Amino acid sequence: MAAAPTPGVSMGEALNRALHDAIEHDPDVLVYGEDVGPLGGVFRVTDGLIGAFGQERVFDSPLAESGIVGTAIGMAMYGLRPVVELQFDAFAYPAFEQVVSHLAKMRNRTRGAVSLPVVLRVPYGGGIGGVEHHSDSSEAYYAHTPGLRVVTPGTPADAYSMLREAVECDDPVVFLEPKRRYWSRQEVDLPVRTEPMATPVVRRPGTDATLVTYGPMVETALEAAETAAAEGRSLEVVDLRQLAPLDDGVVTASVRRTGRAVVVHEASVFGGYGAELAARIGERCFHYLEAPVLRVGGLDIPYPPPKLEHHYLPDASRVLAAVDRLQWESAWVEDGEGGRIRP
Amino acid sequence: MKHTDERSRPAPALPTREPVRLVDRHGRRVGHSSFTAPDPARLVELHRAMLIGRRFNQQAGTLARQGRLAVYPSSTGQEAAQVGGVLALSDQDWLFPTYRDSVALVAHGVDPVRTLTLFRGDWHCGYDPHRYRCAPQCTPLATNASHAVGLTYAARRKGRDVAALAMMGDGATSEGDAHEAYNFAAVWNTPVVFLVQNNHWAISVPLRQQTAAPTLAHKAVGYGMKGYHVDGNDAAAVYAVVSHALAEARAGGGPAIVEAVTYRVDPHTNADAPQRYRDPAEVEHWKERDPLIRSERLIREECLLGDTEETERALAAFGAEADGIADTVRERLAGQDELDPRSLFTDVYAAVPPLLEQEREALADELREV
Numbered sequence: 248m249a250a251a252p253t254p255g256v257s258m259g260e261a262l263n264r265a266l267h268d269a270i271e272h273d274p275d276v277l278v279y280g281e282d283v284g285p286l287g288g289v290f291r292v293t294d295g296l297i298g299a300f301g302q303e304r305v306f307d308s309p310l311a312e313s314g315i316v317g318t319a320i321g322m323a324m325y326g327l328r329p330v331v332e333l334q335f336d337a338f339a340y341p342a343f344e345q346v347v348s349h350l351a352k353m354r355n356r357t358r359g360a361v362s363l364p365v366v367l368r369v370p371y372g373g374g375i376g377g378v379e380h381h382s383d384s385s386e387a388y389y390a391h392t393p394g395l396r397v398v399t400p401g402t403p404a405d406a407y408s409m410l411r412e413a414v415e416c417d418d419p420v421v422f423l424e425p426k427r428r429y430w431s432r433q434e435v436d437l438p439v440r441t442e443p444m445a446t447p448v449v450r451r452p453g454t455d456a457t458l459v460t461y462g463p464m465v466e467t468a469l470e471a472a473e474t475a476a477a478e479g480r481s482l483e484v485v486d487l488r489q490l491a492p493l494d495d496g497v498v499t500a501s502v503r504r505t506g507r508a509v510v511v512h513e514a515s516v517f518g519g520y521g522a523e524l525a526a527r528i529g530e531r532c533f534h535y536l537e538a539p540v541l542r543v544g545g546l547d548i549p550y551p552p553p554k555l556e557h558h559y560l561p562d563a564s565r566v567l568a569a570v571d572r573l574q575w576e577s578a579w580v581e582d583g584e585g586g587r588i589r590p
Numbered sequence: 591m592k593h594t595d596e597r598s599r600p601a602p603a604l605p606t607r608e609p610v611r612l613v614d615r616h617g618r619r620v621g622h623s624s625f626t627a628p629d630p631a632r633l634v635e636l637h638r639a640m641l642i643g644r645r646f647n648q649q650a651g652t653l654a655r656q657g658r659l660a661v662y663p664s665s666t667g668q669e670a671a672q673v674g675g676v677l678a679l680s681d682q683d684w685l686f687p688t689y690r691d692s693v694a695l696v697a698h699g700v701d702p703v704r705t706l707t708l709f710r711g712d713w714h715c716g717y718d719p720h721r722y723r724c725a726p727q728c729t730p731l732a733t734n735a736s737h738a739v740g741l742t743y744a745a746r747r748k749g750r751d752v753a754a755l756a757m758m759g760d761g762a763t764s765e766g767d768a769h770e771a772y773n774f775a776a777v778w779n780t781p782v783v784f785l786v787q788n789n790h791w792a793i794s795v796p797l798r799q800q801t802a803a804p805t806l807a808h809k810a811v812g813y814g815m816k817g818y819h820v821d822g823n824d825a826a827a828v829y830a831v832v833s834h835a836l837a838e839a840r841a842g843g844g845p846a847i848v849e850a851v852t853y854r855v856d857p858h859t860n861a862d863a864p865q866r867y868r869d870p871a872e873v874e875h876w877k878e879r880d881p882l883i884r885s886e887r888l889i890r891e892e893c894l895l896g897d898t899e900e901t902e903r904a905l906a907a908f909g910a911e912a913d914g915i916a917d918t919v920r921e922r923l924a925g926q927d928e929l930d931p932r933s934l935f936t937d938v939y940a941a942v943p944p945l946l947e948q949e950r951e952a953l954a955d956e957l958r959e960v
């Protein structure tokens with residue numbers, strides 16, 4: 248039975264189209280990695296590219312992550328713009344030294360003489376029933392490394408636009424693809440250009456509390472906000488998009504408006520990216536806050552097996568439970584002289 | 591670039607156990623079935639560059655003892671391997687050196703003072719890699735090798751005839767990155783020559799604890815590459831073999847590993863304590879095989895610089911040139927350049943992001959306070 252065509256564009260299709268358009272647009276762009284050629288990548292994000300552009304532009308490399316990133320560095324030193332796929336989050340770790348010691352630092356080491364316009368595409372995060380080493384959220388490792396741009400799209404339109412921008416960017420970009428959102432769809436005409444990736448975006452305006460989030464949790468946060476609205480609570484959703492370097496102006500403005508914040512991500516909470524956000528919000532919004540900044544994330548355990556992963560993954564109800572804990576009874580009381588005090 | 595089945599290439603022959611040698615330690619030529627020594631002018635040029643390198647190493651060592659350099663990894667004893675390898679490069683070729691290879695950089699034409707920027711602690715790399723066709727001196731082991739593969743791949747795609755010399759030590763060949771780079775180069779057939787300076791020690795660990803391979807050149811075989819085992823204290827041999835390997839690689843014959851057998855006469859760096867791990871007699875053994883003595887003997891023996899008087903004059907002129915370079919290095923390093931702390935923030939990203947802007951302002955405030 249032929250299924251009715253699903254409307255809109257999926258994130259995977261948007262990424263595929265972005266790669267297609269980037270290769271077509273700039274002869275220096277090439278795409279390589281493990282299985283990205285005839286197979287089209289294990290998630291089919293590079294589907295059809297080798298057919299359209301040939302193996303001059305799109306090809307399978309030997310199976311070696313450090314070598315993939317190391318050769319991309321050399322290529323970029325000689326004027327190419329390689330876009331490489333590191334098949335899964337946890338399989339990018341062998342390349343970590345190249346990423347941290349060379350990719351992130353070459354511009355700085357050479358006092359700006361060498362820039363490395365390399366994009367590392369990393370399908371990351373869980374929720375697809377993968378067995379071990381296929382579901383890590385590795386953003387904090389990268390975001391902790393100065394010199395890298397770490398970005399992650401939350402919508403198909405952003406996926407297209409941010410990947411095009413990443414390829415055009417003269418900084419190395421770790422492009423984290425929330426793999427469980429590959430099949431999420433949105434009505435959008437491609438090509439599209441959304442806001443610059445360095446700018447966080449208010450996905451949904453609200454007045455009572457801010458959900459600060461990114462990547463796979465954008466959809467989850469929007470779902471939570473939808474439910475909260477039905478229950479009479481107005482949540483603002485901020486999608487960071489670029490995690491590093493962070494431009495926290497939008498976040499600060501939002502939290503100052505709402506007075507409450509919950510940071511939502513899929514990664515383990517302890518020492519995670521959310522800790523950075525909570526600290527920054529604390530520093531910049533302290534006098535505006537009605538409640539401590541809360542964090543919602545995965546459990547502080549190694550990513551669990553597929554049959555248990557739903558316990559690990561934050562969902563809308565876990566987000567809403569945190570929102571409920573935001574001290575809705577105001578801590579302030581009237582002081583009788585027209586001011587407010589904390590008793 | 592074509593991705594053909596490279597396995598159709600004939601299996602490379604095993605490298606010889608006996609290293610290729612064209613000039614023995616007494617400065618006498620040794621016949622070889624596959625390689626010939628370069629012409630006299632080139633032999634003289636190799637000697638001159640080694641003299642400069644030796645003096646440079648000595649000067650840098652002194653500066654390190656005086657505390658003017660934060661650290662210096664000497665390559666005294668390894669001049670033939672470095673100079674022989676680098677002089678084989680042509681004008682558009684790139685060099686991918688390690689921390690040990692300052693002499694190679696100088697021979698490659700990088701401003702000698704700038705090669706010391708890393709060790710001086712001013713910045714991590716003191717020269718523009720594009721200008722000198724020379725990557726930053728690499729401190730993580732073997733990680734530079736895949737950069738050389740990528741760069742030559744890119745150059746070929748752009749239709750440019752560029753080969754690369756990627757340098758590493760014997761210890762570095764144990765790293766996974768060495769393996770990945772060898773394999774990528776062979777599969778992609780990129781023109782890279784991996785020059786392994788086997789100086790027998792990786793800090794305190796001897797070669798036999800590093801590998802069970804008969805020679806490091808043998809490693810090439812498993813990748814479908816050619817491996818060459820060379821006397822690394824014989825500049826003529828290193829030059830001849832690297833030139834040959836580069837020419838073959840350029841012609842599409844595939845990359846190669848050249849193992850240059852040499853010796854680190856000095857400590858690993860000025861902070862090392864070699865008496866803890868090696869026998870002084872071993873050092874003496876190798877000092878007798880000093881690459882400079884060997885090439886000087888050859889020059890005298892064969893009158894490559896003319897008659898006795900002309901030879902003395904020419905050698906003295908080389909010595910004076912080397913001294914002059916060392917003097918310049920000393921003088922230019924004596925003056926303390928003021929480093930601008932604001933430069934800390936400029937070259938992290940293509941443009942300074944807001945976060946770093948804020949930190950730059952905070953640092954400026956700190957500076958005003960003091």
Ligand SMILES: Cc1ncc(C[n+]2csc(CCOP(=O)(O)OP(=O)(O)O)c2C)c(N)n1
Pocket residue numbers: 690729730731758759760761762763789791792793854858
């Ligand atoms: C990845 C990595 N691990 C460890 C070190 C610390 N280290 C610096 S030099 C060195 C020994 C290297 O030996 P070898 O490759 O033979 O080169 P040599 O110093 O003898 O020229 C070590 C272990 C390093 N620089 N990089």
